[in-house]
Amino acid sequence: MLWELFFTFFKIGFISFGGGYAMIPVIQHEVEAHRWMTAESFVQAVGLAGMGPGPIATNSATLVGYETAGLPGAIAATLGMVLPSALIVVGVAAFFSKFKIMPG
Numbered sequence: 648m649l650w651e652l653f654f655t656f657f658k659i660g661f662i663s664f665g666g667g668y669a670m671i672p673v674i675q676h677e678v679e680a681h682r683w684m685t686a687e688s689f690v691q692a693v694g695l696a697g698m699g700p701g702p703i704a705t706n707s708a709t710l711v712g713y714e715t716a717g718l719p720g721a722i723a724a725t726l727g728m729v730l731p732s733a734l735i736v737v738g739v740a741a742f743f744s745k746f747k748i749m750p751g
Contacts, residue, residue, distance in 0.1 A: 656727030
């Protein structure tokens with residue numbers, strides 16, 4: 648269950664773009680396809696995620712993971728959602744660090 652949460656949200660975090668609100672329908676589709684939550688529970692989770700600080704998509708992933716598998720599920724879903732962006736940023740930073748202007 649935890650790996651399924653992680654990989655599902657990793658996929659969403661990797662292929663989705665356009666901000667948190669653009670990711671909500673993709674998250675909803677996956678949540679309903681896996682039958683992790685009912686549509687009504689998901690709408691309530693998104694409402695709660697929107698009231699909290701931080702990105703709504705990450706907050707939604709955390710709440711879906713928590714409702715599905717407790718604290719380990721929340722951690723797995725959150726890592727899955729955040730890790731693709733973090734890896735891309737680190738990769739781009741490593742690439743651009745090779746082009747630093749050297750004196751002389």
